[in-house]
Amino acid sequence: MQLSIVLLISCFFPILIRCQCENDWFGSNCTQINRCQTNTCPDGFICQTIDENYQECLAIGTFEGNSSFIHTQINTNQMQTDEITFRLRANQQTEHLFTIQNRNTSTNLSVYLAQDQFRIRLKNDEFFIELDNQTYDQWTTYNFQWLNQSIFIFNNQTMNSTIENIFLPNTQIEIRLGNGFRGCLEYFLLGSNVYIPFYNQTNVEIENIQINNCTFDDLCRNVGCKHGQCIEAFDRGICQCQRGWEGDLCEKNIDECQRENNCSKEHSQCIDHLDGYYTCQCQQGFTGQFCETNFDECASNPCANGGLCIDLVNGYMCNCTNNYISSHCSISLDETCFGRRNTCQHNGTCLLTSPNLYVDQPKTECQCRDGYSGEQCQFDACSNYTCQNNGTCQRLPNGKAKCLCTNEWQGNQCEDDIDECLIRKKICLNNGKCVNQRGGYECHCQEYYLGARCEREHVCLKTKPCLNQGHCRTDGETYYCECSTNYTGLHCEYSTCESIPCENNGTCQPNSSKGFTCNCTNTGYDGERCEMELNECLSNPCQNNATCIDQINGYICTCPRSFMGYNCDEKKFLAVLGFSYHYVIWPGVAVILLLIIILLSILISRIRESRRSRGTYRPALNENGQSSRVEFSMILKPPPEERLI
Numbered sequence: 001m002q003l004s005i006v007l008l009i010s011c012f013f014p015i016l017i018r019c020q021c022e023n024d025w026f027g028s029n030c031t032q033i034n035r036c037q038t039n040t041c042p043d044g045f046i047c048q049t050i051d052e053n054y055q056e057c058l059a060i061g062t063f064e065g066n067s068s069f070i071h072t073q074i075n076t077n078q079m080q081t082d083e084i085t086f087r088l089r090a091n092q093q094t095e096h097l098f099t100i101q102n103r104n105t106s107t108n109l110s111v112y113l114a115q116d117q118f119r120i121r122l123k124n125d126e127f128f129i130e131l132d133n134q135t136y137d138q139w140t141t142y143n144f145q146w147l148n149q150s151i152f153i154f155n156n157q158t159m160n161s162t163i164e165n166i167f168l169p170n171t172q173i174e175i176r177l178g179n180g181f182r183g184c185l186e187y188f189l190l191g192s193n194v195y196i197p198f199y200n201q202t203n204v205e206i207e208n209i210q211i212n213n214c215t216f217d218d219l220c221r222n223v224g225c226k227h228g229q230c231i232e233a234f235d236r237g238i239c240q241c242q243r244g245w246e247g248d249l250c251e252k253n254i255d256e257c258q259r260e261n262n263c264s265k266e267h268s269q270c271i272d273h274l275d276g277y278y279t280c281q282c283q284q285g286f287t288g289q290f291c292e293t294n295f296d297e298c299a300s301n302p303c304a305n306g307g308l309c310i311d312l313v314n315g316y317m318c319n320c321t322n323n324y325i326s327s328h329c330s331i332s333l334d335e336t337c338f339g340r341r342n343t344c345q346h347n348g349t350c351l352l353t354s355p356n357l358y359v360d361q362p363k364t365e366c367q368c369r370d371g372y373s374g375e376q377c378q379f380d381a382c383s384n385y386t387c388q389n390n391g392t393c394q395r396l397p398n399g400k401a402k403c404l405c406t407n408e409w410q411g412n413q414c415e416d417d418i419d420e421c422l423i424r425k426k427i428c429l430n431n432g433k434c435v436n437q438r439g440g441y442e443c444h445c446q447e448y449y450l451g452a453r454c455e456r457e458h459v460c461l462k463t464k465p466c467l468n469q470g471h472c473r474t475d476g477e478t479y480y481c482e483c484s485t486n487y488t489g490l491h492c493e494y495s496t497c498e499s500i501p502c503e504n505n506g507t508c509q510p511n512s513s514k515g516f517t518c519n520c521t522n523t524g525y526d527g528e529r530c531e532m533e534l535n536e537c538l539s540n541p542c543q544n545n546a547t548c549i550d551q552i553n554g555y556i557c558t559c560p561r562s563f564m565g566y567n568c569d570e571k572k573f574l575a576v577l578g579f580s581y582h583y584v585i586w587p588g589v590a591v592i593l594l595l596i597i598i599l600l601s602i603l604i605s606r607i608r609e610s611r612r613s614r615g616t617y618r619p620a621l622n623e624n625g626q627s628s629r630v631e632f633s634m635i636l637k638p639p640p641e642e643r644l645i
């Protein structure tokens with residue numbers, strides 16, 4: 001009775017008083033069957049009291065892929081559904097995890113496992129939630145939460161992606177878990193207390209969910225490891241490979257040479273073997289497990305005659321001393337032309353025909369200068385030639401020689417004259433005549449040409465120095481002028497007296513320096529050639545204001561009335577008395593004329609008188625010819641001896 005009262009009080013005042021349920025009963029009002037007490041959970045499930053009103057049978061559900069799923073429907077008014085929490089373990093895969101569909105709005109929210117992330121599809125959008133350093137293969141709790149139906153929070157982190165809440169109030173929600181991924185869910189919780197059951201009950205469709213504490217059966221049954229052993233690892237059997245093998249089935253030989261190995265990279269080649277082994281194949285000259293050691297080829301003291309051995313890679317080098325050469329210092333330098341004994345003569349050059357002096361059989365040879373031959377260049381080809389006529393011996397390549405003749409000679413030893421006139425046409429210029437000579441030729445030049453080839457014009461031709469048709473004559477390089485009769489002088493530049501140079505009866509006199517001199521004395525002329533008439537009036541010879549009239553070689557003075565004389569220097573007598581000669585002359589002339597007229601009249605009248613009395617014919621006179629004035633001097637008179645008797 002006392003217990004009943006307490007129960008009654010606690011039921012009517014739930015806030016203040018909590019019901020202490022009897023065994024087999026549960027809930028704040030103790031109206032539900034206490035499942036955890038009555039042990040009604042299916043096999044493998046453990047009953048858990050979630051809160052004072054909820055108990056749930058929980059177990060880890062094992063999902064084996066497409067064949068495993070849970071399908072159920074929930075009304076959102078049954079719960080506070082703004083949150084999904086689940087605890088998951090799975091291997092890496094890309095598969096469907098769960099889908100929640102709002103039946104009222106036909107909106108789907110699907111979540112897939114993906115590579116280190118969740119892939120979320122809502123309507124036609126796709127979002128990714130990176131898991132950062134988390135992986136599925138360890139048990140991990142994931143939490144999706146919405147604030148105010150819109151702000152999406154993943155594991156307490158507000159995400160930028162707008163993944164709207166599908167859990168609208170008072171709607172029908174359809175949930176499908178699995179049907180894709182392989183792994184285990186410890187629980188899948190909506191809100192704070194609604195667990196999706198992993199066992200059959202009303203409205204829950206379960207297919208192939210194993211309650212076996214997240215184990216998978218016979219994981220190694222179908223795994224055929226080639227070089228390894230299968231071990232069970234969570235949800236699958238994996239091959240644990242023997243040394244030197246890899247691959248899902250340990251079927252691939254690991255190439256240890258491609259991985260870090262100890263073979264000397266520089267001096268060996270790594271060779272891979274099975275089962276994790278490799279060997280190092282050494283380059284020549286190297287030894288050791290990893291070919292790390294340079295083999296000492298000098299160990300056998302190969303260098304002779306004190307040569308210093310230097311160890312090389314796969315060989316050695318002898319640094320010879322004391323004039324020894326060859327690879328082992330076994331040959332004396334004197335056995336080559338570099339040495340003193342076999343030196344190249346005549347300035348020949350010693351050449352090395354081997355790569356160097358320190359090979360097995362070093363070879364040298366003398367490179368002779370032109371004209372020399374022989375092993376030591378000891379033979380001189382010019383010794384076979386005696387070049388004549390100033391010819392010189394020219395040494396030629398390959399130990400040959402020849403005589404180099406002057407231009408005038410030919411032949412092996414320059415012994416033959418070259419007929420220059422024959423081989424060189426026009427050797428003499430300007431019509432010069434070529435005359436061959438031994439050792440040369442001569443040009444016989446035409447007049448007025450000079451030079452060995454008559455190439456020069458004589459000064460007679462070049463400057464034509466002789467004047468006045470004078471003939472230029474050569475005298476070697478110089479010349480002289482042959483003048484015509486009328487000229488003289490070195491260049492015939494002067495006239496001679498033969499040219500009658502003096503005018504106006506001047507007298508010509510030869511002159512050695514200028515050809516002639518004209519003596520113009522008493523000619524009335526002057527000048528070089530007496531060509532200038534003298535004005536005798538210039539000396540004013542006429543006196544007393546007489547007018548001087550110039551004459552050739554003289555002058556006339558026209559005297560004033562009172563003067564007379566050649567120079568008008570005499571005063572007239574009558575003039576002294578003041579008498580004019582006109583008073584005498586003119587009357588005298590008149591008397592004489594009168595007398596002449598009278599005499600002529602008397603003569604004429606006497607002639608007329610005689611003709612009338614005696615006639616005029618007188619033949620005697622005509623026959624004797626005494627009146628003739630003609631002389632017949634040309635008439636020949638017969639010689640007196642031949643006169644007829």
Ligand SMILES: [Ca+2]
Binds near residue numbers: 272274275
């Ligand atoms: Ca290997």
Ligand SMILES: [Ca+2]
Binds near residue numbers: 297311312313
């Ligand atoms: Ca070595």
Ligand SMILES: [Ca+2]
Binds near residue numbers: 408418419437440441
């Ligand atoms: Ca000649």
